[in-house]
Amino acid sequence: MINKKVNNVEAALVGVKSDMTLMLGGFGLCGIPENSIAELVRLGVKNVTCISNNAGVDDCLLYTSPSPRD
Numbered sequence: 001m002i003n004k005k006v007n008n009v010e011a012a013l014v015g016v017k018s019d020m021t022l023m024l025g026g027f028g029l030c031g032i033p034e035n036s037i038a039e040l041v042r043l044g045v046k047n048v049t050c051i052s053n054n055a056g057v058d059d060c061l062l063y064t065s066p067s068p069r070d
Contacts, residue, residue, distance in 0.1 A: 004038065009035045021049040 006012045013036065016022070024033050040048065 009039045018046045024052040
């Protein structure tokens with residue numbers, strides 16, 4: 001079996017570019033990839049389509065609002 005574990009979010013997102021589709025898994029708060037979202041924003045990745053079974057809860061959402069400069 002292939003081991004797909006990585007040590008950090010930077011390694012997990014190697015090769016991710018704008019205009020890609022990503023599938024994100026989990027349930028409840030565990031299903032919200034806040035570290036991945038923050039890293040995608042830091043990398044400047046835009047126009048990402050996300051497939052997920054969970055869009056977030058309360059103040060923790062699957063997306064981040066665009067900044068005023070976008």
